[in-house]
Every structure is written in structure tokens, then in C-alpha cells.
Amino acid sequence: MSSPEPENRGNYIIARKTIKAKILELKREEEELLRREYENFQRYLQGEKTVPLYAATKQQADRLLKELNGKLREREYPLILRNDTYRIEIEQSPYLLKIPVYGVWGGIRVPIRTHNPITSDMRCKEAKVIHKDNEWFVYICIEKEVEKRIPRNIWP
Numbered sequence: 001m002s003s004p005e006p007e008n009r010g011n012y013i014i015a016r017k018t019i020k021a022k023i024l025e026l027k028r029e030e031e032e033l034l035r036r037e038y039e040n041f042q043r044y045l046q047g048e049k050t051v052p053l054y055a056a057t058k059q060q061a062d063r064l065l066k067e068l069n070g071k072l073r074e075r076e077y078p079l080i081l082r083n084d085t086y087r088i089e090i091e092q093s094p095y096l097l098k099i100p101v102y103g104v105w106g107g108i109r110v111p112i113r114t115h116n117p118i119t120s121d122m123r124c125k126e127a128k129v130i131h132k133d134n135e136w137f138v139y140i141c142i143e144k145e146v147e148k149r150i151p152r153n154i155w156p
Contacts, residue, residue, distance in 0.1 A: 020138075023137065033101045123142065
């Protein structure tokens with residue numbers, strides 16, 4: 001999958017990157033709520049439109065179905081979090097991620113460890129929650145304004 005071209009803003013560009021993170025030490029209740037939201041997302045994609053699912057997550061599922069033209073493969077799909085529905089608290093270590101789930105005001109807050117730091121000058125975009133080998137991960141798309149670099153000619 002190729003990255004989109006960076007957005008051009010004069011001497012700056014908007015660079016995009018995906019930060020990978022592992023969700024750490026879930027409490028039993030958090031695990032149950034996250035698993036329920038994740039499984040209901042899968043069920044919704046398969047056509048069970050009455051499953052309890054956070055409203056914005058339903059919208060993301062509908063968007064995914066539209067992109068796939070209704071042709072789902074036999075696999076699990078990442079739980080897609082719209083950027084206005086989740087929050088990362090970067091002032092603490094490990095970071096805390098607030099994930100929206102159906103029926104829980106304010107969602108659940110879980111600790112995450114990222115492979116790269118997230119700084120206050122980055123804008124978090126869409127995130128995807130993945131369940132693999134009995135562990136939870138989140139892939140966070142970020143944007144950051146960076147100065148353009150003009151390559152120097154290495155030949156005299």
C-alpha cells in the first residue's frame with residue numbers, strides 16, 4: 001500500500017505517517033468492552049445491522065463497505081476510529097488512548113506503547129484497532145507540518 005503524496009504548503013509540506021502501538025495491560029472490563037465493540041464491528045460488516053455499536057463506528061463501517069463495494073473477504077477487519085472520536089493523552093508514559101465504545105460515556109482509557117513518539121505538533125487522524133494473536137494493537141495515522149528539503153546535487 002503506497003503512501004499518499006504529501007500536501008504542499010509553500011516551504012512546508014504535510015507529512016503523513018502511521019504510528020504503531022500496542023495496547024498494554026487491559027483490565028478485564030476494558031477487554032470485554034473492547035472485544036464487544038470489535039466483534040460487533042465485524043458482525044455489522046457481515047450484515048447484522050442491529051448490533052449495538054458506537055454511532056461513529058457504524059458510520060466508519062458503512063464507509064468501509066462502500067469502499068469495498070460490499071465485497072468483503074473472509075477475514076477480520078480493523079476497527080476504524082474516526083479522528084474526532086478518540087483521544088491520545090501524550091503527557092503520560094505510557095500514553096493513554098481513549099477508545100469510544102457503545103454504551104459507555106467517555107469510552108474506555110487504555111495504556112499504549114508506541115514504536116515512535118507522538119508529539120503535540122502532530123495531528124492524529126484515523127486510527128485502526130487490530131486484534132492479533134490474543135493481543136491488541138492500534139495503528140494511528142498522524143500528520144505533521146515539516147520543512148521542505150531540497151536535495152543537493154552530489155555531482156560537481
